[in-house]
Amino acid sequence: MLITGPRWGGAPGAPAEGEILPRFSMRSLGKGKIALADSAPDDPYEWANDSVLLVSHRYDLVRFWNSGAAGSFCAISPDRRRSVAHLLFYAGRGPDSVAVRIAGRYRAVRASTIDQPELALVDTQRGADAVEVHLPPVAQYVALELEVA
Amino acid sequence: MRIHTRRECLWKTAAAVSGGYLAGCFPGRAAVAPATPVAVGQSKTYEPAEVLPVLQKMFDQLGGLGKLVKGKTVAIKINLTGGPAFRLGHLPQEDTHYTHPHVITAAVHLLGKAGASRIRILESPWATTDPLEECLLQANWEPRDIVNAAPKVEFENTNYLGMGKNYSRLAVPSGGLVYPAFDLNHSYQDCDVFVSIAKLKEHVTAGVTLSMKNCFGITPCTIYGAGAGSDAPSKRPSGGRDPLHYGSRQPSRSSPAEKDPHSPRQDTWRVPRIVTDLVAARPVHLAIVDGIKTMTGGEGPWVRADLKPVAPGVLVAGLNPVSTDAVAMAVMGFDPMASRGTPPFESCDSTLELAEAAGLGTRDLKRIAVLGTPIAQAKFDFAAIRQKRRAAPRPFWPWQ
Numbered sequence: 001m002l003i004t005g006p007r008w009g010g011a012p013g014a015p016a017e018g019e020i021l022p023r024f025s026m027r028s029l030g031k032g033k034i035a036l037a038d039s040a041p042d043d044p045y046e047w048a049n050d051s052v053l054l055v056s057h058r059y060d061l062v063r064f065w066n067s068g069a070a071g072s073f074c075a076i077s078p079d080r081r082r083s084v085a086h087l088l089f090y091a092g093r094g095p096d097s098v099a100v101r102i103a104g105r106y107r108a109v110r111a112s113t114i115d116q117p118e119l120a121l122v123d124t125q126r127g128a129d130a131v132e133v134h135l136p137p138v139a140q141y142v143a144l145e146l147e148v149a
Numbered sequence: 150m151r152i153h154t155r156r157e158c159l160w161k162t163a164a165a166v167s168g169g170y171l172a173g174c175f176p177g178r179a180a181v182a183p184a185t186p187v188a189v190g191q192s193k194t195y196e197p198a199e200v201l202p203v204l205q206k207m208f209d210q211l212g213g214l215g216k217l218v219k220g221k222t223v224a225i226k227i228n229l230t231g232g233p234a235f236r237l238g239h240l241p242q243e244d245t246h247y248t249h250p251h252v253i254t255a256a257v258h259l260l261g262k263a264g265a266s267r268i269r270i271l272e273s274p275w276a277t278t279d280p281l282e283e284c285l286l287q288a289n290w291e292p293r294d295i296v297n298a299a300p301k302v303e304f305e306n307t308n309y310l311g312m313g314k315n316y317s318r319l320a321v322p323s324g325g326l327v328y329p330a331f332d333l334n335h336s337y338q339d340c341d342v343f344v345s346i347a348k349l350k351e352h353v354t355a356g357v358t359l360s361m362k363n364c365f366g367i368t369p370c371t372i373y374g375a376g377a378g379s380d381a382p383s384k385r386p387s388g389g390r391d392p393l394h395y396g397s398r399q400p401s402r403s404s405p406a407e408k409d410p411h412s413p414r415q416d417t418w419r420v421p422r423i424v425t426d427l428v429a430a431r432p433v434h435l436a437i438v439d440g441i442k443t444m445t446g447g448e449g450p451w452v453r454a455d456l457k458p459v460a461p462g463v464l465v466a467g468l469n470p471v472s473t474d475a476v477a478m479a480v481m482g483f484d485p486m487a488s489r490g491t492p493p494f495e496s497c498d499s500t501l502e503l504a505e506a507a508g509l510g511t512r513d514l515k516r517i518a519v520l521g522t523p524i525a526q527a528k529f530d531f532a533a534i535r536q537k538r539r540a541a542p543r544p545f546w547p548w549q
Contacts, residue, residue: 020280021280022278022311022312046385049279053279053280053283056283056286057283057286057287058286060286060287063287063289064234065234065235065236065239066234066235066236066450067234097236097238097239099236099239101289123239132289134239
């Protein structure tokens with residue numbers, strides 16, 4: 001998807017059908033789409049948020065609950081059998097009852113923290129297209145090692 | 150310590166007797182407030198195979214939905230209170246404080262089956278203009294399940310102008326207790342039938358939150374929120390509805406102001422009255438209360454109390470929101486005739502009492518035909534849990 005503003009001028013392609021996001025006109029071109037903003041972006045936060053919405057939260061790789069401000073970085077091994085998700089919580093004290101959904105089919109998840117670096121199995125709920133990890137009380141950093149199903 | 154002015158003290162005293170005052174003002178209105186049947190059903194789980202037939206039977210007991218919705222545009226206000234990133238423990242929101250998607254899906258399916266020509270799912274999610282579907286996805290829901298439950302199902306985020314060209318002004322026919330009229334997202338006017346699907350919960354400010362209190366969320370924060378524009382609605386909502394709760398400021402000047410800006414600024418006085426005004430301005434034709442799984446102690450996981458997930462396994466539905474909420478309160482073990490000072494209204498006014506006094510419906514169980522499961526059989530005793538919780542020492546909150 002190409003996301004652009006009105007300075008682009010007339011966008012090629014045909015009007016796209018489907019879900020509509022206010023402030024944008026969608027066009028189909030080849031295998032992709034062009035999202036043309038109706039007006040020039042004046043708010044960087046809104047522009048970044050709209051970019052996520054245009055792709056849709058449906059495709060979120062990582063989704064948090066009860067995390068407060070958090071960040072994540074995911075990596076996958078060359079043989080694609082293992083993943084690591086690094087989770088960082090920015091609050092002064094670690095959050096309680098954090099749940100993390102990681103897209104993909106995984107059969108086991110182990111967690112490692114700075115205080116307890118040895119990997120330990122954590123409570124998970126497996127879905128068709130994601131695994132939800134229920135973390136115990138943690139401090140600012142957790143690494144999750146995920147074993148592909 | 151905050152010093153109360155003489156005016157506030159006078160209002161506080163007035164608030165304490167306000168229910169009686171209102172009833173006294175309109176002695177005939179409570180007696181003639183509409184009385185319609187309310188159906189109660191039991192479902193132990195949210196499995197569609199269990200929920201759908203229970204809801205179908207309840208709608209049949211109410212006389213069927215056909216005559217209400219055939220060929221009509223139906224708007225459904227669901228309850229997604231708080232942001233999608235809040236959970237009670239690790240539990241999904243729909244098991245504690247959101248109306249469950251399977252109840253919404255079942256209702257949508259049955260409304261479609263009864264002939265609704267268009268069904269619109271509405272909510273004003275926390276401080277965002279994101280499409281409602283995106284908020285559902287963040288809560289781990291699949292909006293397509295709801296869309297596919299009937300023909301022509303749509304979503305709209307009503308916390309701002311949304312898809313409309315202008316806000317719609319809905320007047321309170323009696324003149325209103327706090328506001329004479331509200332400027333709302335067009336969806337609340339552009340519908341023939343309005344449905345409130347709420348969760349069976351206690352509420353810190355209003356005692357209980359059921360089908361009427363659910364309507365507090367129809368107000369757009371671009372006009373009524375903390376970050377509303379002062380002259381005109383803001384483009385985007387920011388913050389919550391503190392101005393409605395505490396009267397800390399007036400709505401955007403382009404919208405009707407409070408009738409009396411010197412009235413009490415206490416949320417326990419204001420919220421029940423504003424909800425009554427909203428239900429009068431935007432009448433509810435079908436009220437559904439989801440109490441299959443819910444929580445005790447408050448309306449969401451942010452409440453500082455001993456919150457517990459519970460599974461009453463009950464659904465309540467009716468064609469009048471006051472009567473439906475009265476039956477739901479009775480199912481919770483509370484007396485729907487309770488006034489301020491009596492649980493669950495220890496420190497607030499009763500929305501049910503105010504709504505009854507405004508002629509919106511009766512809360513008197515003697516006048517309401519309860520169909521399906523008897524109240525005694527469906528009862529899940531929130532009142533006893535509340536009494537025990539309030540008698541216990543307050544939990545320690547390390548961040549206080």
